[in-house]
Amino acid sequence: MRAKIVFVLTCILLPLTGFPIVTANNGMAEQAPPGLNWDYVYNYKSCSSVAVNPYWILTAAHVADDAGDGSLTIGSTKYYQQEIVYHASADLALVRYDKALPGYYGLYAGALYVGDGILMVGYGDTGTVSSASYTDSGQGSGTKRWGSNKIDAGGWLGSTYVLAANFNNGATTNEAGVGVFDSGGGSFFNDAGTWKVVGINIARNPSTPPYTVSYMASMPAYASWVTQTIPEPATGILLVGVGIVFGAIKRLRYMYQ
Incomplete structure (x- = not known):
C-alpha cells in the first residue's frame, strides 16, 4: 500500500516573478513530452499559465498581478x-478572455500518493543540475519546456496548500525543478490515461541557489474553487475529495526545518 500525501508544511517562502523548468537535457525538454498535448500551456505576462476552460486560464496570483495587459x-x-x-488566500488566479481558446485541460482532484509521477511545463530559464540540486542561468525564458518529477509531500506553504517535489537528478526521466518565469505553469498527472492539471508552479526552496525542492499549488485542494468561480465548470474535473490527510511524514521533515 502506498502512503497518501499527509505532510503538513509550515515554512513560508517568497515567490519569485516566475520559475523555469530546469533539466539536464534542454533538447529533450523543448520537444513535446510523450503522451501529453502541451499546446494549452501559454506564455502569460512573460511567465506561464494553463487553460482550464474554453475562456479561462489558471496561473499564479503573483504572476497575474504583474504589469501588462495579459x-x-x-x-x-x-x-x-x-x-x-x-483566490482569497492561495497563490492562484483565474483569467478570463474575450473569445474561446483552442483547448484546455481538466483538473485532477483525486487522491495522491508519495512517489506519484508528474510532468511540469513552463516558459522559464534554463539552468545547471547536479545530483541533488539545480541552479538557473538567468537565460532562456520564453521557450516552452517540460520535465518530470515525483511527489514527495503535501502541506502548507504560507497560505497555499502545495505539493512538494524534491530534485534528485535521474530519479525520473528528464527530471526537472522550477525556477524563474515558470510560475503559473502546470504540473500534470496521468489519471488512467488522461493528463490532468494536478498543480500550478509557484515556488522553490531554498530562497537562494542551489535549489532542491519545487512547490505547486495543489489542485486536489483548489479544484472546487475553480469550478465555483468559472460560470460553466470545465469538463474533466474529478471531484472525489481532496485525498489529503493532515499529519506528518517524518522522513520528509528535514527538507523544511
Whole structure:
C-alpha cells in the first residue's frame, strides 16, 4: 500500500516573478513530452499559465498581478484579457478572455500518493543540475519546456496548500525543478490515461541557489474553487475529495526545518 500525501508544511517562502523548468537535457525538454498535448500551456505576462476552460486560464496570483495587459498570442490570433479573479488566500488566479481558446485541460482532484509521477511545463530559464540540486542561468525564458518529477509531500506553504517535489537528478526521466518565469505553469498527472492539471508552479526552496525542492499549488485542494468561480465548470474535473490527510511524514521533515 502506498502512503497518501499527509505532510503538513509550515515554512513560508517568497515567490519569485516566475520559475523555469530546469533539466539536464534542454533538447529533450523543448520537444513535446510523450503522451501529453502541451499546446494549452501559454506564455502569460512573460511567465506561464494553463487553460482550464474554453475562456479561462489558471496561473499564479503573483504572476497575474504583474504589469501588462495579459493578452495571449496563439498562432496568428490575439486573445484579450477581460477579468482576473484571485483566490482569497492561495497563490492562484483565474483569467478570463474575450473569445474561446483552442483547448484546455481538466483538473485532477483525486487522491495522491508519495512517489506519484508528474510532468511540469513552463516558459522559464534554463539552468545547471547536479545530483541533488539545480541552479538557473538567468537565460532562456520564453521557450516552452517540460520535465518530470515525483511527489514527495503535501502541506502548507504560507497560505497555499502545495505539493512538494524534491530534485534528485535521474530519479525520473528528464527530471526537472522550477525556477524563474515558470510560475503559473502546470504540473500534470496521468489519471488512467488522461493528463490532468494536478498543480500550478509557484515556488522553490531554498530562497537562494542551489535549489532542491519545487512547490505547486495543489489542485486536489483548489479544484472546487475553480469550478465555483468559472460560470460553466470545465469538463474533466474529478471531484472525489481532496485525498489529503493532515499529519506528518517524518522522513520528509528535514527538507523544511
